[in-house]
Amino acid sequence: MTDVIEPDAIKPDAPMLDVLVAGGGYVGLSLAVSIKKAAPHLAVEVVDGAPEHVWQKDERASAIVAAARNLLDVLGVWNEIAPEAEPIRRMVITDSRTADPVRPVFLTFEGAGSGDDGQPFAHMVPNRAMTGSLLRQAELLGIPVRWSTSAEGFATGQHATDVNLSDGSARKTRLLVACDGVRSKLRDMAGIKTVRFDYGQSGIVTTVEHERPHDGTAEEHFLPAGPFATLPLTGNRSSLVWTERTEDARRLVESDDLVFEEELERRFGHKLGALKVVGGRRAFPLGLTLARAFIAPRFALAGDAAHGIHPISGQGLNLGFKDVAALAETIVEADRLGLDIGAVSVLERYETWRRFDTVRMGVTTDVLNRLFSNDATPIRVLRDVGLGIVDRLPGLKSFFIRQAEGTTGGGHPRMLVGQRI
Amino acid sequence: MSEAARTTIDQAEVDRFSAMAAEWWDPTGKFRPLHKFNPIRLTYIRDMVCGQFGRDPKAHRPLEGLRILDIGCGGGLLSEPMARMGADVLGADASEKNIGIAKAHAAGSGVPVDYRAVTAEALAEAGESFDVVLNMEVVEHVSDVDFFLTTCASMVRPGGMTFVATINRTMKAAALAIFAAENVLRWLPRGTHQYEKLVRPEEIEKPLNAAGLTVTDRTGVFFNPLLNQWNLSKDMDVNYMLVARRASA
Numbered sequence: 031m032t033d034v035i036e037p038d039a040i041k042p043d044a045p046m047l048d049v050l051v052a053g054g055g056y057v058g059l060s061l062a063v064s065i066k067k068a069a070p071h072l073a074v075e076v077v078d079g080a081p082e083h084v085w086q087k088d089e090r091a092s093a094i095v096a097a098a099r100n101l102l103d104v105l106g107v108w109n110e111i112a113p114e115a116e117p118i119r120r121m122v123i124t125d126s127r128t129a130d131p132v133r134p135v136f137l138t139f140e141g142a143g144s145g146d147d148g149q150p151f152a153h154m155v156p157n158r159a160m161t162g163s164l165l166r167q168a169e170l171l172g173i174p175v176r177w178s179t180s181a182e183g184f185a186t187g188q189h190a191t192d193v194n195l196s197d198g199s200a201r202k203t204r205l206l207v208a209c210d211g212v213r214s215k216l217r218d219m220a221g222i223k224t225v226r227f228d229y230g231q232s233g234i235v236t237t238v239e240h241e242r243p244h245d246g247t248a249e250e251h252f253l254p255a256g257p258f259a260t261l262p263l264t265g266n267r268s269s270l271v272w273t274e275r276t277e278d279a280r281r282l283v284e285s286d287d288l289v290f291e292e293e294l295e296r297r298f299g300h301k302l303g304a305l306k307v308v309g310g311r312r313a314f315p316l317g318l319t320l321a322r323a324f325i326a327p328r329f330a331l332a333g334d335a336a337h338g339i340h341p342i343s344g345q346g347l348n349l350g351f352k353d354v355a356a357l358a359e360t361i362v363e364a365d366r367l368g369l370d371i372g373a374v375s376v377l378e379r380y381e382t383w384r385r386f387d388t389v390r391m392g393v394t395t396d397v398l399n400r401l402f403s404n405d406a407t408p409i410r411v412l413r414d415v416g417l418g419i420v421d422r423l424p425g426l427k428s429f430f431i432r433q434a435e436g437t438t439g440g441g442h443p444r445m446l447v448g449q450r451i
Numbered sequence: 452m453s454e455a456a457r458t459t460i461d462q463a464e465v466d467r468f469s470a471m472a473a474e475w476w477d478p479t480g481k482f483r484p485l486h487k488f489n490p491i492r493l494t495y496i497r498d499m500v501c502g503q504f505g506r507d508p509k510a511h512r513p514l515e516g517l518r519i520l521d522i523g524c525g526g527g528l529l530s531e532p533m534a535r536m537g538a539d540v541l542g543a544d545a546s547e548k549n550i551g552i553a554k555a556h557a558a559g560s561g562v563p564v565d566y567r568a569v570t571a572e573a574l575a576e577a578g579e580s581f582d583v584v585l586n587m588e589v590v591e592h593v594s595d596v597d598f599f600l601t602t603c604a605s606m607v608r609p610g611g612m613t614f615v616a617t618i619n620r621t622m623k624a625a626a627l628a629i630f631a632a633e634n635v636l637r638w639l640p641r642g643t644h645q646y647e648k649l650v651r652p653e654e655i656e657k658p659l660n661a662a663g664l665t666v667t668d669r670t671g672v673f674f675n676p677l678l679n680q681w682n683l684s685k686d687m688d689v690n691y692m693l694v695a696r697r698a699s700a
Contacts, residue, residue: 071511188476189559366509367493368532370560375478375486379680 046190046202047073048371049361052181052216053209054078054085056157057333057350059164059175061207063105064358066171068451069365074173077195079180079210085161089309090235091269092160093118093152093248093261098351100448102160110163116262117150119246150246154261154269181206181216191328191372205372207330207357209350212319212338220326227318231256232279234272236311237263238294241303244268251297256316258297267308272297279313324381328372332357336384355443356383362451383443459599460545460570464592467642468525469548475526476556484638485528485588491672491681492587492692493532496614499668499694500583503612512537520581522571522603523589527553530564533585541581542566543574571602580606584613587692590650591617597658604662609700613664616672616692620649623688652687656695664695 049065051058054076062074094102094115102108168175176197184193190202208216217224244262251258256273263269272294274282282290287307295305319338324331333350360380361371369376444451474480501508504517515537521530524542526549534540534557542564544550550568557564584603593599600615607613618628625646632638656666671691673684 069511188556189561364490366513366536367490367497368535369489369493370531373478373486375483375489 049074049205050203051076051207058209061354062173063167068362076175077179082177088157091154091156092347094155095152095348097446098348101351101355101445104445107163107167111159114159115153115155116264118152118248122249124251154263186328208335209333212334214335217335220329223322225320229316231273231316232276232313234279234313236270237309239267239306239308283311283313325377327374355445359443359451459593459595461594465545469546472548472552514538517582519583521585525549531562534562534564540564543569575602575605580608582611586615591648600658601662604664607697612696615655618649620651621688627689659695664697666695669693
């Protein structure tokens, strides 16, 4: 942690950083690795305000869709993650009141995804495994990752941006990428405004152990308070995302184990036998935050800093990986043409590439959530009929599968289809 | 002396570009169309040069060791990327003001380019020669296309090549590249292009052939407003680029 970069230590034709990534989550790390892997001569550095090893305390798991898996494969980290990844082979979507004895099943997605490669359309991956392997890859590529170091402020000039770091040091960089999450400080400093919708809901996230195997089935029950999703983990374990009104969620998280498990069983049911909560439980407020612009001179937003979406369809992280694939390809291709990678004329390609997809996904997710978090009879009938129709129309259903895989949205960045930049 | 007095400089054109010089590097300013056009022409040049000289276009600094002349370099929008790709670039422009802007910008970016306020004739007379001579968006602004291209061709080394990009003299070009771009879309300041100064492909190929070069590739370039980007196209009626090579010695 003492290797402070001095201008003279860098090769004379690049007396500064090419890319400074603010944020050491998967978006920031995979962006740095993607760029460095395709263009090793670029000077890339990652800073994160969190202390080192804090990521090891993350007990959550994420659904990684096929397109994101392709990217992780190209980056050389998927092999390392694979043993801890549980394929989702079947998705069941139901719509019911909690008290309904039998939940009508409206949609089932069986077996492999839409592709011919026989790959499941998604995997459940522990966050720790993903961050750990990305960090090892960053180290292998010689990318400095500085923990407990955040970008405190920056000033953008014609040729570079000067960034002040919290450890008192400074960097010059041709491009600053903010991957610092949904409440991005850098986004505010860049003067980029957001549009925000607050749902007044929170997602309770926890892991449960059950007696019988889940057979790779993911379930999403649209309950009146919001979606209740179970996602298969390795062994007889499942990850839960349980949506409640923010106040109810807080009460549930703070209640004693007995109450929590009883409330959980009412929703989870008994089909997998007895349940036991393993590990902690936390509630995350849900909302939709969209940045009005994704770029500014020598500045780009990626991941939740650009778009924090409701996790109802598990797309937040996967949208982040799509940002990474598009931004890395934009930067590397511009660099191969000798262009200034921080120029707005270069970054516009990334913004055009990502905004349509993001807004569409955000709006779709928002509409789904509003539709499903409502117990009014006309809306119930409407969505029941809607889901029934989807299940009977192969074209529409395969659209939803591709959506779940992350392979819709035209003009793919190469890494999302498993190619190098 | 009559031949030496012959010039390719159109002073009115030089003055017009000098007046806008400060905006060369503003990607949202008067030269925005050129910034948008840059990736497609750079890709075309890089890939053709890499093909000719056996280089890998995905490598770092693929043009290392090649001497390149960027004639009519303006603020250096082409020269700087070529130099970053490793080439040894001489950027020449008739406008002192352009050269001043280009030099200052290159110094700030830390990219080495040899910028000179000099004409093609003067360089040829001094016996300069290059692996690649770039004539990008220039011939429609010079006063004597034939003489200009002959002069440029004379500086292409054996085994070397030259690129010419310009706008065709067709009714379609008058409608799109001049009327629409300058008056409707306001992409370019009015008066940037005059119809009678536009150049047809055969008017480029004739002097190049006469100078011993062979035209080996021609392509149209077309703006796709939906994708907001330029693409190569078979249609050479508006914007087009061509490549000519000199056989190895």
